Amino acid sequence: MKRISVVAIILVLFTVFCNSCGSAEPVHPILKEDATRVDFPVPKEQRDEKYSRFLSVSVKVSVKGSAGSGTIVHYDPSTEWVYVLSCGHLWEGNKQYGSEPKEDARVTMWYKNGTKLPEPKTYDAEVLFWSNDRGYDSSLVRFKCDWIPEYFPISPEFKLKRGDLLNSMGCDGGREVARYEVRFVEKVSLDIITELNSPRPGRSGGGLVTNEGELVGICWGTSDISGKGIGY
DSSP states (O other): OOOOOHHHHHHHHHHHHHOOOSOOOBOOOSSOTTOOOOOSOOOOOBOOGGGHHHHHTEEEEEETTEEEEEEEEEEETTTTEEEEEEOSTTSSSOBOTTOSSOEEEEEEEEEETTEEEEEEEEEEEEEEEEEOBTTOOEEEEEEOOSSOOOOOOBOSSOOOOTTOEEEEEEOGGGOSOEEEEEEEEEEETTEEEEESSOOOTTOTTOEEEOTTSOEEEEOOOOSOTTSOEEOO
16 A cells, blocks of 8 residues: 655645635734844743643744744654644745755754753754745644654644633744743634734744644734734
8 A cells, every 4th residue: 555645644634724715815924033032021931840741842943044933743653754833934935845945944842752851952854845825824844853752733623612721832032932821712714813922923833732732723923912813
């Protein structure tokens, strides 16, 4: 039987996850990912041990002159590739899977399967595709690390209810990955509306994950730094 590629499976799951139709339009993230300072009030960055399983699958994605966040969504034991979903606006335009030239990146991890590392570890990575289309502001990155990492799969369906509490993960200002608590309000067309804590610079590409460990959104910006608005 012909083996179906891991990338193909991830792409199919991501298409279901996006759950959109019609023509796409360019997305314009409000937060610049090259920012190293955050000049407005920020939510408390949570790194308590009880959140270690969320922090373990969350990484920093660095490219030329810019950095964002990402979530480990798959590990392929046959090739040892680790797959990370991030945002697409770290790059210009769109890149189709399989097109040349290859784009390099770096992935930084602070945790090893629930345990904080003595020092963060950074690995060379390659970017398989990216998109800046509205509703598909995303990229797929892969790398190899020194252990078999835990991961959070892409949710096969969107089943959030108003008031559900979620975990927003990312690297504000390029710093160590941290968690915010956010509350789901509603899904409007291609956008997820949340409240409590708004994404900050450097968080784009970070995962919006359920307490059960499923990825339901990718941060691309914010419409309101006061704490409520579009962000995923």
